Amino acid sequence: MRWLDHREPIAPALRGAVIALGNFDGFHRGHQAVAGEAIRWAHEEGRPSIIATFDPHPVRFFKPEVPPFRLTTLEQRQELYLAAGATAMLVFHFDAELAGTSAEGFIGDLLIERFGAHGVVTGGDFTFGKGAKGNVDLLRKHGGALGLQSRVVEAVDDGASVISSSRIREALRDGDPQLATQLLTRPFAVRGIVEHGDKRGREIGYPTANLALGNYLRPRYGIYAVTARVLATGQSLKGAANVGIRPQFEPPKELLEPYFFDFSGDLYGQEIEVAFHHFLRGEAKFGSLDALTAQMERDCDEARRLLD
Numbered sequence: 282m283r284w285l286d287h288r289e290p291i292a293p294a295l296r297g298a299v300i301a302l303g304n305f306d307g308f309h310r311g312h313q314a315v316a317g318e319a320i321r322w323a324h325e326e327g328r329p330s331i332i333a334t335f336d337p338h339p340v341r342f343f344k345p346e347v348p349p350f351r352l353t354t355l356e357q358r359q360e361l362y363l364a365a366g367a368t369a370m371l372v373f374h375f376d377a378e379l380a381g382t383s384a385e386g387f388i389g390d391l392l393i394e395r396f397g398a399h400g401v402v403t404g405g406d407f408t409f410g411k412g413a414k415g416n417v418d419l420l421r422k423h424g425g426a427l428g429l430q431s432r433v434v435e436a437v438d439d440g441a442s443v444i445s446s447s448r449i450r451e452a453l454r455d456g457d458p459q460l461a462t463q464l465l466t467r468p469f470a471v472r473g474i475v476e477h478g479d480k481r482g483r484e485i486g487y488p489t490a491n492l493a494l495g496n497y498l499r500p501r502y503g504i505y506a507v508t509a510r511v512l513a514t515g516q517s518l519k520g521a522a523n524v525g526i527r528p529q530f531e532p533p534k535e536l537l538e539p540y541f542f543d544f545s546g547d548l549y550g551q552e553i554e555v556a557f558h559h560f561l562r563g564e565a566k567f568g569s570l571d572a573l574t575a576q577m578e579r580d581c582d583e584a585r586r587l588l589d
Contacts, residue, residue: 283369284359285331287379287391295369296397298329303407304446305334307352308361309465311404311437311444318434319402320366328399329368334358335375342375350450351496352465354472357554371396384410388424400430439464456501456560468508468556471497471537475548487577489523489538490548492555499535500524506559506584507539512552518544521577521584522555525564540577542585559587 285291301319305312316332323330336355340347353361355372362370373379382391387410392398401420409415420431436443444464452460453469462468473492490509502525509518522539539555561580567573 284355285369285371287371287373287395291396295329295331297399298331298368298396299323299326299400299402300331300333300371300392300396300398301367302333302401302403302409304338305332305358305362306338307446307449307465308358308365309444309446309449310439313365313466314437315402315404315434316362316365316367318432319400322400322402322432323368326399330366331369331371331396332362332365332367333371333373335373337375339375339380342380348499349494349496350498352446352449352469352498357470357472381411384415384419385423386410387415388420388429389427392424393427393429398429400432402432402434405433405435450498453498453500453557456503456563458500458505458557458560462558468558469498469500470554470556472512472552472554473537475551475553477549487540487574487581489540490553492537492539492553494524494535494537500557501560501563502526503563504561504580504584505557506561506587507555507557508588509539509541509553509555511548512554518542519585519588520544521561521581522557523564527564540581542581559584 283295285295299319299322301316303312303315305316319332320330334355338351359370392401401424403417403420405417407417417431417433424431438444442448449461449464452458452464458469471492471494473495475490475492505522505524507520507522509520510516511518518541520539520541522537524537526533526535537555561583567576
């Protein structure tokens with residue numbers, strides 16, 4: 282699958298595409314509906330289909346001080362877009378130049394001139410251009426006058442509320458990964474390189490694979506039943522993971538620390554993806570290491586039961 286940069290000319294074979302426009306960070310059920318409409322439209326007319334995204338997220342550009350809130354990396358998005366059936370992923374690198382582009386310029390200079398887009402599909406609340414002055418009405422009127430077709434896909438509701446990235450983030454911060462899974466259609470997953478740690482887990486009989494959380498949203502600190510995939514080999518693992526600052530040990534250090542059942546290999550330096558399935562309990566400090574290891578044994582038993 283091609284990974285396109287909005288600052289570069291597009292290949293001739295990809296001109297005339299239908300583009301799904303949005304940030305599509307979580308690529309949840311609502312995002313999938315927008316992308317699905319673009320892909321169907323493209324297939325009907327024998328055109329390429331492109332799913333766009335923005336990196337960094339515009340909120341990160343305008344408010345760099347906000348806590349991390351990312352649900353996926355660009356690499357994860359590329360895999361999700363490919364699985365959905367798109368021809369390519371288009372990354373809008375959100376910088377001062379893009380932030381200062383007028384809504385009309387975004388349509389005429391980028392979508393039409395640079396990309397040669399035939400059509401675009403957006404959600405009803407999509408905004409773009411300097412000051413977020415562009416919307417679906419401007420796409421229809423201004424874009425239509427320039428020959429750009431557009432379609433709008435309304436928000437998807439699960440019966441309780443509209444499905445949104447903010448709702449998924451709230452569920453994860455509340456310690457409800459199962460709701461997040463329902464809205465995403467897959468578990469929330471953190472991908473990273475396994476790092477060397479201070480070997481605390483190994484000392485107490487529970488060796489862990491340490492991952493930095495980077496720019497991912499921080500789910501509620503605590504213990505989770507997880508699965509994992511080793512990207513290089515495709516190996517699947519089950520385990521229990523702590524995400525948080527490890528209050529039992531000093532100094533506090535924020536990490537994702539999965540312990541994998543029935544595994545004795547070396548994962549250092551390997552890229553793995555850890556998926557959150559069930560929240561077991563919050564982080565806690567115990568009176569002794571014996572009390573901690575006894576609780577960890579109970580946590581692992583419960584995680585095995587839930588994952589089985």
